[in-house]
Amino acid sequence: MTMKDVRVRFAPSPTGALHIGGAHTALFNWLWARHSGGRFILRIEDTDLERSTPEYERTILDGLKWMGLDWDEGPDAGGDWGPYRQSERLDGYRRRAVELLDRGLAYKDGDAVIFKVPLGVEMTLHDTIYGDINIQSDRASMNQDGSVKDIVIIKSDGMPTYNYAVVVDDHDMNITCVIRGEDHISNTPKQMLLYRAFGWELPEFAHLPMILGADKKKLSKRHGAASVFEFSDMGYLPDAIFNFLALLGWTAGNDVEIFDRELATTLFDLAKVTKKPAVFDMDKLNFVNQEHLKRLGAAARREIIEPFWRSLGLSPERREKKYLEDALSLMGGRGRTTKELAEFSDYFVDFGPVKERYDASDISSDRRLAIRGFLGELLSSPEWEAAKMEELARRWCETNKTPLKDIAMPLRLALTGRKVSPGVFEVAALLGRDECRARLTHYGFVG
Numbered sequence: 001m002t003m004k005d006v007r008v009r010f011a012p013s014p015t016g017a018l019h020i021g022g023a024h025t026a027l028f029n030w031l032w033a034r035h036s037g038g039r040f041i042l043r044i045e046d047t048d049l050e051r052s053t054p055e056y057e058r059t060i061l062d063g064l065k066w067m068g069l070d071w072d073e074g075p076d077a078g079g080d081w082g083p084y085r086q087s088e089r090l091d092g093y094r095r096r097a098v099e100l101l102d103r104g105l106a107y108k109d110g111d112a113v114i115f116k117v118p119l120g121v122e123m124t125l126h127d128t129i130y131g132d133i134n135i136q137s138d139r140a141s142m143n144q145d146g147s148v149k150d151i152v153i154i155k156s157d158g159m160p161t162y163n164y165a166v167v168v169d170d171h172d173m174n175i176t177c178v179i180r181g182e183d184h185i186s187n188t189p190k191q192m193l194l195y196r197a198f199g200w201e202l203p204e205f206a207h208l209p210m211i212l213g214a215d216k217k218k219l220s221k222r223h224g225a226a227s228v229f230e231f232s233d234m235g236y237l238p239d240a241i242f243n244f245l246a247l248l249g250w251t252a253g254n255d256v257e258i259f260d261r262e263l264a265t266t267l268f269d270l271a272k273v274t275k276k277p278a279v280f281d282m283d284k285l286n287f288v289n290q291e292h293l294k295r296l297g298a299a300a301r302r303e304i305i306e307p308f309w310r311s312l313g314l315s316p317e318r319r320e321k322k323y324l325e326d327a328l329s330l331m332g333g334r335g336r337t338t339k340e341l342a343e344f345s346d347y348f349v350d351f352g353p354v355k356e357r358y359d360a361s362d363i364s365s366d367r368r369l370a371i372r373g374f375l376g377e378l379l380s381s382p383e384w385e386a387a388k389m390e391e392l393a394r395r396w397c398e399t400n401k402t403p404l405k406d407i408a409m410p411l412r413l414a415l416t417g418r419k420v421s422p423g424v425f426e427v428a429a430l431l432g433r434d435e436c437r438a439r440l441t442h443y444g445f446v447g
Ligand code: GLU
Pocket: 010, 011, 012, 013, 045, 166, 179, 180, 184
């Protein structure tokens, strides 16, 4: 088999949104397919008729697309090995079950079909990530008391079970490599017995490491955001989620931590994935997100931030695009998420939030008088340019024996409502003379 023949699949059950664990599995399959020049197949495992819905299927597909993952075959994309929904492949499962019945390898119990677990078979699961795991068939499927438990393959309602359908499909769809979460290691011996019964060659198995929350417990909904769209709402970029998830269990090497899809695809190697549990570290995610935010082009960043400004009740459409882009550039990498960046830069869009945060009641009348002196000069200076304003401020402070911060801080607060911002004269320059005058007048700092 050459690398180009690699066929991997992501096989979600449409019983919920695309969660972090699923997104991680999908991503590693995608990376391996794209790295090897093989194919990435999307198969919908919707045999749980009660819990599966078309809406969940849609949100999973949308979630994958949001992360920038595309697939070569799938329910919407078509392909030579379809259909790609298990509910549309029932004939195949039943036909195969009859085959096992005919060969005496399975028996009926009512309408259900049960696979008879053979005893005394020694097997080795060669897992690309976990290494070799030896298993005895007697222990592949057990009752609570440790006795052998035969494997239901078709339930009495006629639907196949997961362990059975997954084997039939991975074989029939010519899947060469099964990449999935470590929680499926315990299912693999059952599946191996079915491959053996059919006389089919095993695919390669690669089980991905467990993902832990900061408390070192297995990641679950308890750890906050669950679906990829919740991360989107919190202000994380798809590029950053992609980058961060790729780092859970894999390192790009050479200290490369921030990468795009192309670089990740080039560097990825399934053999370098570790079985060591990976910790979902929010600080790391914030760092990765911030780095991707910094790398965005000005227009792209503005487009991404605009909806977050709007959700703060601001109206960026009243401003020039160029002005908004310059404002975001001036933020100089502040803000770990798009949400934070929108909040930190709100005063560029509108004066409203400034008024809400700051009322100037901290300024005594003496200081107000001094500030007025300086600001009067500032607003009437011929040039409205940051370096010139700063020069003027320094000169004024020297002449008036005033520390620079005594005028810079009230100015900053009146313009931004914040104690921390980019250089206050740069902010003033970008806001423009008229806007500055209006804000300063509101606080009684001029006039
Ligand atoms: N539908 C299964 C799941 O979502 C697929 C597991 C597998 O990849 O074999 O867990």
